[in-house]
Every structure is written in structure tokens, then in C-alpha cells.
Amino acid sequence: MAATPFTAPPMDAKATELPKVDEVVDYNNLPCPLPYEEIHRESLMSLKPEVFEGMRFDFNKALGPKFFLSHSVTMGPTEVPSQSPEPIKIPTANYEFGANYIDPKLMLIGRVSHDGRLNARLKADLTDNLIVKGNASLTSEPHMSHAMGTFDYKGTDYRAQLQVGSGTLLGANYIQSVTPHISLGGEIFWAGQHRKSGVGYAARYSNDKTVATGQVASTGMVALSYVQKVSEKLSFATEFSYNHMSKDVTATVGYDAVLRQARVRGKIDSNGCVTGFLEERLNVGLTFILSAELDHKKKDYKFGFGFTAGE
Amino acid sequence: MASKGKGRKARDEDEESKTFKCVKEWTNWSLKKAKVITHYGLIPLIIYIGMNSEPKPTVSQLLSPF
Numbered sequence: 001m002a003a004t005p006f007t008a009p010p011m012d013a014k015a016t017e018l019p020k021v022d023e024v025v026d027y028n029n030l031p032c033p034l035p036y037e038e039i040h041r042e043s044l045m046s047l048k049p050e051v052f053e054g055m056r057f058d059f060n061k062a063l064g065p066k067f068f069l070s071h072s073v074t075m076g077p078t079e080v081p082s083q084s085p086e087p088i089k090i091p092t093a094n095y096e097f098g099a100n101y102i103d104p105k106l107m108l109i110g111r112v113s114h115d116g117r118l119n120a121r122l123k124a125d126l127t128d129n130l131i132v133k134g135n136a137s138l139t140s141e142p143h144m145s146h147a148m149g150t151f152d153y154k155g156t157d158y159r160a161q162l163q164v165g166s167g168t169l170l171g172a173n174y175i176q177s178v179t180p181h182i183s184l185g186g187e188i189f190w191a192g193q194h195r196k197s198g199v200g201y202a203a204r205y206s207n208d209k210t211v212a213t214g215q216v217a218s219t220g221m222v223a224l225s226y227v228q229k230v231s232e233k234l235s236f237a238t239e240f241s242y243n244h245m246s247k248d249v250t251a252t253v254g255y256d257a258v259l260r261q262a263r264v265r266g267k268i269d270s271n272g273c274v275t276g277f278l279e280e281r282l283n284v285g286l287t288f289i290l291s292a293e294l295d296h297k298k299k300d301y302k303f304g305f306g307f308t309a310g311e
Numbered sequence: 312m313a314s315k316g317k318g319r320k321a322r323d324e325d326e327e328s329k330t331f332k333c334v335k336e337w338t339n340w341s342l343k344k345a346k347v348i349t350h351y352g353l354i355p356l357i358i359y360i361g362m363n364s365e366p367k368p369t370v371s372q373l374l375s376p377f
Contacts (some may be wrong), residue, residue, distance in 0.1 A: 061376070063368040067361030099357040110358065120353050145346060230376045236376045246337070 004146045025180060030157035033183035035068025036173040039204045043225035046237035046256035048099045049265045049277035051291045053089075056306030068310075070098040070111070076304065087300055116140050129154045162172055181207050220244030237267075272297040285310055 034041060062068040074096075077089035098111035107123040122134040131154070137149035148165035148214010163171035169192065175185030183204050190197040200217035211227045225239040237254045254267030254275075261278040269275075278290040291304040362368060 017318050063372055064364055064366055066364050066369070069373070097354075097355050099361065101361045103364075108353075108357050112354055118350055119348070120354065136349065140344060140350075147346075215360050298324060 018271070030177040030180060032154060033159060033175045033177045033185070034204070035152065036161060036175045036185050037200050037204065038186060038237075039175075039213050039215065040223070040225055043213070043226040043237045043239050046227060046235060046265060047225075047239055047252055047254045048265050049275070049291070051275055051277060051293045051302065052304040052306070053291075053293075053302040054304055055090075056289065058306070058308040058310075060308070060310030062310065066103050067099075069099050070096075070100065070310075072096040072098065072111075085298070088296070089164055093303055103147075153207070164187075175202070182204055220246075271295070280311060 009135075020148050033279055034093045039198045054073070054074060056076075057073045059071045061070070062067055067173070068297030073093075075093040076091065077201035078092050080088045080090055082088040089299075094113055094115075095109050096113045098109065100110075101108045107121070109121040111119045116136045116139065117159050118136070120134075120136045120138070121280065124132045126132055131152040132149065133152065134147065134149040136145070138145045138147070148162045148163060148169065150161055153160045158174065158176040160174045161172065163169070163173075165171075169189070171187060173185060177183045187200045187202070187203045187276070188198070196219070198218040200215060200219075202213065202215040202222075204211070204213045206212075210227050211225075213223075213225050215221070215223045221241070223239070223241040225237065227235055227237040229235040232256065234257045236253070236255050238254070240250070242249050248272070251270040252267055257264045262278060265275075265277045267275045271291065275293045276291070278288075280288045280290075282288050287308040289301075289306040290307065291303075291306075293300075293302040295301070329359070362370075362373065
């Protein structure tokens with residue numbers, strides 16, 4: 001079957017390379033696509049570092065190749081949702097103990113904080129193709145706990161997923177590879193508590209150097225992203241998101257550089273928000289983290305520093 | 312005869328809604344119990360699974376900070 005020169009879907013930001021004329025595309029042997037929620041994975045890695053404010057110290061103690069405990073201390077202001085446009089911050093200190101068991105077939109992560117809040121994640125391979133995932137956030141306060149379970153089925157060149165969540169949340173999505181580089185998918189969800197339902201579509205084009213994704217949803221959300229890998233160590237990413245209901249438009253440009261001992265990520269936003277994130281490996285098993293987020297529009301400046309000890 | 316038929320249908324619907332309410336209450340009760348069990352038992356379960364995986368760590372390794 002000769003390859004037909006394909007035209008890129010209109011959501012791509014740049015022109016794509018045409019395959020060479022003598023390359024044969026075997027449509028019966030397409031690769032398995034990434035899961036639907038990971039379509040934006042490269043742009044999320046570059047553009048959404050885990051910025052934090054205050055001090056953070058994590059200690060991971062390995063008790064075996066699959067089992068480790070983690071202790072995490074954070075101190076700093078946390079934001080409280082408020083009616084006024086200025087954010088209200090309350091200084092808090094938090095200690096969290098976690099137990100993690102990671103096996104190729106079963107992954108269990110549990111974190112309990114000093115005020116009794118439990119965050120748990122589970123991923124189990126029931127068969128070669130069926131994966132069960134669950135995550136839950138449980139507290140002693142009534143009606144403040146959430147849980148969500150998903151069932152993933154992985155086919156030869158497609159993936160299907162069913163999600164069930166607390167608050168009667170139901171969702172299903174499906175993604176299929178149509179060529180070796182392009183995959184298309186759709187999703188449908190229903191949130192019983194908020195009486196909302198919606199349909200969404202996504203497309204992803206990836207090759208060795210670029211990844212372009214686009215997503216639209218009936219909630220009025222349009223999100224496009226483009227990541228270009230300039231070299232093994234440096235990649236640039238840009239994202240554009242538009243919400244038709246609230247007429248919110250945001251454009252973001254960022255970079256991700258992996259240096260010998262450090263990893264630097266930075267981004268700038270059309271809302272006047274500049275973010276920088278640095279992770280530096282000081283020594284074997286000791287990593288230093290610096291995070292800064294300057295929101296000039298809201299006049300909210302957040303700086304954080306921390307250490308991670310252990311792997 | 313017609314009134315007897317209507318009575319039977321109403322009784323059937325009553326029984327159906329009663330069983331439905333029973334099932335709903337039972338699932339609510341079991342979900343509440345499952346939430347409490349998970350809240351208290353998940354971390355001990357993970358520690359138990361981890362302590363029984365190869366190579367078996369000792370309790371002193373579990374409790375010491377090194």
C-alpha cells in the first residue's frame with residue numbers, strides 16, 4: 001500500500017513533513033496510541049511544572065526494589081478560595097507519610113497527612129490488555145471525599161476507557177491510531193451532581209521531533225498545543241486555550257532544558273504570569289528544587305524552595 | 312375486575328420501588344463501610360504487601376530513619 005501524502009488536520013500549528021514516497025504504511029500494524037488523558041503529555045511536562053510556595057522537604061526511604069516509604073514536610077502559605085479578587089493565603093505546615101509499592105503488575109500508592117486526609121492511587125493489570133486504575137482522596141469530613149475508578153482496554157491500535165467516579169461521574173473515551181503518526185479520539189462524560197454532560201474530540205500528531213495536539217469539547221473548551229524537540233536536551237512548547245463560555249483566552253510559551261545535573265523549565269503566559277522551575281541534583285540522592293511564579297496581573301508572587309532526599 | 316387489576320399493578324410498583332430503595336440503601340451502607348475500611352486500612356495493607364515482597368525487609372528497617 002503506497003503512502004498517500006496526507007494533509008495535516010487544521011488544528012496543527014506548523015506544516016508537517018510528508019512521508020517519503022517509497023515508504024510503505026502498513027495500516028494493519030499501527031502502533032498503539034497514548035491514552036486519551038495523556039494526549040497532551042509532552043506539553044504538560046514542559047508547561048506545567050508543580051510550582052509550590054514555601055518550603056518543601058521530601059525523604060524517600062527505599063526498603064526494597066519495589067517498596068518504599070516517603071515522608072514529606074511542607075510549610076508555607078496555602079491559598080484559600082475567596083470572593084475578593086485578591087487571593088487569601090493562610091500559612092500552614094503539613095506532614096505527610098506515604099507507602100508505595102510499585103510492581104509492573106500492581107502499583108499502590110498511599111499518602112496520609114497529619115490531619116487524617118488520605119490520597120490513594122491504584123493501578124493493576126488484570127490481564128495483558130485490561131488495566132484498572134483508581135484514585136481516591138478521603139477525609140473524615142463528610143461529603144468531602146472523592147474517588148474515581150477507570151477501566152482501560154488496550155487493543156492493537158486503539159484504546160478504550162470507562163470512568164466511574166463519586167458524585168455520579170461517568171465518562172468514556174476512545175482513541176485510535178489512524179496513521180503511524182496521527183491518532184484521533186473522542187470522549188463523552190456525564191456529571192450527575194452538576195447535571196452536566198459533554199462530548200469532546202481530540203487529535204494528536206507526533207513524530208520524532210514534534211508533537212501537535214488539539215482538543216475541543218462541548219463545554220466550549222478548545223485547547224491546542226505544539227511541542228518541538230530542538231535537541232536531546234532542549235524542547236520548546238506552546239499552548240493555546242480558549243473557553244467559549246467564559247471567553248477566556250490564554251496563550252503560553254515555555255521551554256524545558258535537561259542539563260547535566262539540572263533540569264530547568266520556564267514559561268510565560270498571556271495573562272502576565274512568568275514561571276520558572278529548577279531541579280538540580282546536588283549529590284547522589286539529594287535534589288534541590290526552586291520554584292517561582294510571578295503573576296503580574298494579579299500581583300501574586302510565589303517563591304518556593306525544597307529538597308528531595310532519597311531516590 | 313378493572314379495579315382489582317389496577318390494585319395489582321400498583322402493588323407491583325410498590326414492591327419494585329421498595330426493592331429499589333432497599334438496594335440503594337444497601338449500596339450506600341456498603342460504600343460508607345468501604346470508605347472507612349479504606350481510610351484506615353490502606354496504608355497498613357500497602358506496608359503488609361511491601362514487607363512480604365522479595366527481598367523481605369525487617370521491621371527495624373521499616374522504623375529506622377536510615
